[in-house]
Amino acid sequence: MDAAAALERLREISSQVRTAVIFERGGKVVGSTFSDEQRAEDVAGEAEALLTEAEQQRDAADGPGAFAQLEVALQGGSVFVVRDGDRLIAATTQPEPTVGLVFYDLKSCLRDLETKPAPKKRAAPRRKPATRAKKTDAES
Amino acid sequence: MRSRNVLTGILLGAGSIAGTLLFRRRLARRRERVDVYFGDGSMVSLAKPGEAEPLLRHARRILELAG
Numbered sequence: 001m002d003a004a005a006a007l008e009r010l011r012e013i014s015s016q017v018r019t020a021v022i023f024e025r026g027g028k029v030v031g032s033t034f035s036d037e038q039r040a041e042d043v044a045g046e047a048e049a050l051l052t053e054a055e056q057q058r059d060a061a062d063g064p065g066a067f068a069q070l071e072v073a074l075q076g077g078s079v080f081v082v083r084d085g086d087r088l089i090a091a092t093t094q095p096e097p098t099v100g101l102v103f104y105d106l107k108s109c110l111r112d113l114e115t116k117p118a119p120k121k122r123a124a125p126r127r128k129p130a131t132r133a134k135k136t137d138a139e140s
Numbered sequence: 141m142r143s144r145n146v147l148t149g150i151l152l153g154a155g156s157i158a159g160t161l162l163f164r165r166r167l168a169r170r171r172e173r174v175d176v177y178f179g180d181g182s183m184v185s186l187a188k189p190g191e192a193e194p195l196l197r198h199a200r201r202i203l204e205l206a207g
Contacts (some may be wrong), residue, residue: 014171017177045204049197054176057184057191066179075146077206092206101174114198 003031006112014105016098018077020091021047022113030087030113047081047090052079069103078102084110172196 003010003022010017011033021032023044032040052072069082073096080091080102089106174186174195186192 039205042203046202050195050202053194053198054174054184057176057186057195059186068177068199070174070181072174072195073171073175074196074199074203076171076200076203081201090202092203 001112001115001117006109007031007033009112010105010109013108014102015088016093016102017105018092018094019043020089020109022087022110023047024086025088043090047079047088050079051081051083051088052091069107071099071103080106081139082106082110087113103105174199 007020007022010020016132019033021034021040021043022030024030026050027041027044029037029040029044030042033042034040050054050065050072055067061076067083069080072079077095078097078099080093081090082091083104084093084107087110089110091102091106093102095139171187171190174192175182176186178184186195
């Protein structure tokens, strides 16, 4: 499934997600719900910076650990960043969302990207119409 | 008459306690915070202004961009 299709599916299944950007580490945008590409890149850049700050918090506390996901709750809404392999998704929601559900939907969206579209079914080879042997007079 | 006054007082007291509890719960929920989850299942919750502020700043910017 490509990024546009995965994001479309995300918007279908999650009424809480307002906007979302799929990006790779380094800030390369793979897909977004924004019509403005520059805005999507800016969001990916900010999410990347958010991620770096979050990882530093972990380093300061217990040593290095692989980042999985984060939620920032603000009065105007929440920001989520979820990682699956090299890909990340940053999303915004309304205030006080159902956190577990949003994490699940975002993770599913990233996993949808990995799934390859089902190969097209080959058309069954046409059978040759059975030819009836003409009865000859000798047979009858 | 007196028992009615006592009952009214009790009801008012109970109502104000319930209202305070609801208000405090709502206020606590509205507090800005950052929850970071790691692959090993651990979680770090940042709510103190000093430690959460750099992350909150980026998140505010994202919300601004999202409109």
